[in-house]
Amino acid sequence: xxxxxxxxxxxxxxxxxxxxxxxxxSETVEExxxxxxxxxxxxxxLVSDRVTITAVLFLMLVAIGAAGAGWLAPYDPVAIDIMxxxxxxxxxxxxxxxxxxxxxxxxxxxxSRLMHGAQVSVSIGFLxxxxxxxxxxTAGMIAGYRRGLFEDIVxxxxxxxxxxxxxxxxxxxxxxxxGGYLNLVLVFTFLHWMVFARMARSLTLGYRDSMFVSAARxxxxxxxxxLVRHILxxxxxxxxxxxxxxxxxxxxSEASLSFLGxxxxxxxxxxxxxxxxxxxxxxxxWWLVTLPGTAIFLTALALNLVxxxxxxxxxxxxxxxxxxxxxxxxKQ
Amino acid sequence: xxxxVRRAGHSIILLLVVVTFVFLAGRMIGDPAIVMLGPSATxxxxxxxxxxxxxxxxxxxxxxxxxxxxxxxxxxxxxRYGFSQMPADQFMETSxxxxxxxxxxxxxxxxxxxxxxxxxxxxxALTLGCLGAxxxxxxxxxxxxxxxxxxVSVVQFWLGLMLILLFAVHLGWLPTGGYGEWYHVILxxxxxxxxxxxxxxxxxxxxxxxxxSRPYAAAAxxxxxxxxxxxxxxxxxxxGIPIVTITGDxxxxxxxxxxxxxxxxxxxxxxxxxxxxxxxxxxPVLQGAILTVAALVIVVNLxxxxxxxxxxxxxxxxxxxx
Numbered sequence: 001x002x003x004x005x006x007x008x009x010x011x012x013x014x015x016x017x018x019x020x021x022x023x024x025x026s027e028t029v030e031e032x033x034x035x036x037x038x039x040x041x042x043x044x045x046l047v048s049d050r051v052t053i054t055a056v057l058f059l060m061l062v063a064i065g066a067a068g069a070g071w072l073a074p075y076d077p078v079a080i081d082i083m084x085x086x087x088x089x090x091x092x093x094x095x096x097x098x099x100x101x102x103x104x105x106x107x108x109x110x111x112s113r114l115m116h117g118a119q120v121s122v123s124i125g126f127l128x129x130x131x132x133x134x135x136x137x138t139a140g141m142i143a144g145y146r147r148g149l150f151e152d153i154v155x156x157x158x159x160x161x162x163x164x165x166x167x168x169x170x171x172x173x174x175x176x177x178x179g180g181y182l183n184l185v186l187v188f189t190f191l192h193w194m195v196f197a198r199m200a201r202s203l204t205l206g207y208r209d210s211m212f213v214s215a216a217r218x219x220x221x222x223x224x225x226x227l228v229r230h231i232l233x234x235x236x237x238x239x240x241x242x243x244x245x246x247x248x249x250x251x252x253s254e255a256s257l258s259f260l261g262x263x264x265x266x267x268x269x270x271x272x273x274x275x276x277x278x279x280x281x282x283x284x285x286w287w288l289v290t291l292p293g294t295a296i297f298l299t300a301l302a303l304n305l306v307x308x309x310x311x312x313x314x315x316x317x318x319x320x321x322x323x324x325x326x327x328x329x330x331k332q
Numbered sequence: 333x334x335x336x337v338r339r340a341g342h343s344i345i346l347l348l349v350v351v352t353f354v355f356l357a358g359r360m361i362g363d364p365a366i367v368m369l370g371p372s373a374t375x376x377x378x379x380x381x382x383x384x385x386x387x388x389x390x391x392x393x394x395x396x397x398x399x400x401x402x403x404x405x406x407x408x409x410x411x412r413y414g415f416s417q418m419p420a421d422q423f424m425e426t427s428x429x430x431x432x433x434x435x436x437x438x439x440x441x442x443x444x445x446x447x448x449x450x451x452x453x454x455x456x457a458l459t460l461g462c463l464g465a466x467x468x469x470x471x472x473x474x475x476x477x478x479x480x481x482x483x484v485s486v487v488q489f490w491l492g493l494m495l496i497l498l499f500a501v502h503l504g505w506l507p508t509g510g511y512g513e514w515y516h517v518i519l520x521x522x523x524x525x526x527x528x529x530x531x532x533x534x535x536x537x538x539x540x541x542x543x544x545s546r547p548y549a550a551a552a553x554x555x556x557x558x559x560x561x562x563x564x565x566x567x568x569x570x571x572g573i574p575i576v577t578i579t580g581d582x583x584x585x586x587x588x589x590x591x592x593x594x595x596x597x598x599x600x601x602x603x604x605x606x607x608x609x610x611x612x613x614x615x616p617v618l619q620g621a622i623l624t625v626a627a628l629v630i631v632v633n634l635x636x637x638x639x640x641x642x643x644x645x646x647x648x649x650x651x652x653x654x
Contacts, residue, residue, distance in 0.1 A: 176361050
């Protein structure tokens, strides 16, 4: 009995969110929920959505460019070549080298710097969001599950910190402890865990008295197992959406902080730093400011689009619209 | 109103936490005397200055002096402004420009910029949002959606630089920065207002769509009211709550966004003061600017919550906090 309860509430639902099968009445669910809605359906729905698939492909391009910057970048990102400075995009130099996106004020290749900058910008966003998610989800889940004094303390802290201007606090903290990669991640974790804590707590509150948790408890599961194996998988969909949005927010924040001089230190590139150093040459070399900013904009845009798609697909009402036509086609 | 009293109490506690944090952080970044006089100063001069500034007192004494001074509107004196060519051993606490003076001098410009940015963004966002809801899937509706997506994906300072590139460098229509004439405010206001425009527009649109599908809107339509009247008189008021919430949220963002936008456009506001005090390591000015901005944000949050209770008396705040 209890075993059945557990399997019914989360049938293969590991990280993909509430399944849309619940829409089609109990009989259909019995018949084709488990075999039909695999990752292939999600993939198909993704491929047929032109905007989102473009966003995903762009993000993959950024990820490949960033991860493979060491081999793929055409030039050394810090090699100074003063004779060939301010070469506009798509033009060759006198000595025969070709710069797709031009060179900067020190003759460094902009494309290579963009790729190495992506390494810093994207990984800070990703790492910062991961650390804040770990801290926030742990605190939020324990608060929602245990309640009591711990919950009060955590939620007071969350309320208080969320009503502070995070960029300002980040600036001030970085001014004191100094800029740099690890400090940025640290500051982002410190200032963004509350978002995850708030959501994890409210979701845990919704599950803690539900049937499958009681069943797990009756079976003798320890609290930690209940939280990690039973409650957490059910919260994955909204948390993934939040995570994606946070990565975008952190990439933008990193750019802002780097622009003010608190990011990674030169000669290393990050997108925000590239804009900051190109700013002085805005009159003569438009590409130095335009290109890294466009990279930030497009990456954040793609992340927002993907987050929106994930939200739609994991929402039982919305996802029917995305997934049902494909089901119909398959049957024919 | 017990809720508002409790809410104000939270704000005061939060402010106190920020003050403590700013004070402690100020003591952590090194000896202010060395920062002021430079590495070449003699030990005697440094000691003299420490005595003058009260840096030799116990930390707790300094902390209480910091708070009592703040309560009297005294945030110390600048290390840089008004402090020039003064022999090191004669440096007195009164020689620099008071931080309060600097802050009060800059604050109106920031308010001016924020007011222009927010009010024009709001007017545009409400109009576009309502039109988008009236004609779903029209070009206005698409515009609202694109704007809202773009506004959360763009970095404000980069938008500012792009505006400079287009309107100042290439077209030459507007100045690259500065302050004085009315047209100086246009580009910074666009850079700062883009985000609230997108987000408020989106929220207006969806709240409006909700309201227009309700029975009272159908009733108004049935008795022959023109659509624009239903939207502007009946529905907009009911859609107000989410709009006020998001506007308050954006107002807080605006205060911090101003730091970057002011830096880009050389706008003499509190944000620029803050950034320049960081590069000159002018600690009292930095502390003063941070405290001012933080206090502003806390007050804005309080006002938004108060407005919210006024607009939506149904929400029980005692249950929300528990």
